Amino acid sequence: MATKTLAGKTVEVDEEGFLVNPDDWTEEMAPLLAEQVGIYELTDRHWEVIRFMRKEYKERGQIPTVRRIKNVGGIPTKELYELFPEGPAKKAAYIAGLGKPQGCV
Template identity: 50%
Template sequence: MKKDIAGFSVDVTEEGYLVSGAQWNKDIAEAIAKELGLGDLTPGHWKIIEFLQKDFAETGKIPTIRRVNKVGNIGTQELYALFPEGPLLKATKVAGLSKPVSCV
């Protein structure tokens, strides 16, 4: 289905995840973050977003929280502080990736 985010018409799933990462940009990320109640994205947020995108591009899979910890060198507490209440769900949505299969 179509949704207008930050002035861009994008395709999203029923849960609001972008269908195509090619439609993602930083304005869309900022708008999704605000929609999720995260406020303005900080350098800490961007570090996580960039790791998720890079890891997905290399592996073709959404990384697990464990992989974010081990490979991304991002602690669980930091992840939860920046993306509270479902950090991987929120972080992947902001990063323009699909919903992680490990999350319900």
């Protein structure tokens, strides 16, 4: 398994760079991960999505879908695509230190 150093911590990552263990993630890593997927500033709204995803994962053991982020998290789909262009579920999960969502290519 490959490793990557983020915010002074070495973590295991899969072949696409997703953290293998979500418990290794810290909020300090999020801006660094965001830059790697082309997002150079995390707004309060980005953080709302990131924290929602981590909370859902912790409580349900599943990475939330775009539909769940919209329906339960209250973030409209259009806004998700503006915040995380070209694949909001995949990019948000990556930044949140979660695995690749099922169904994402």
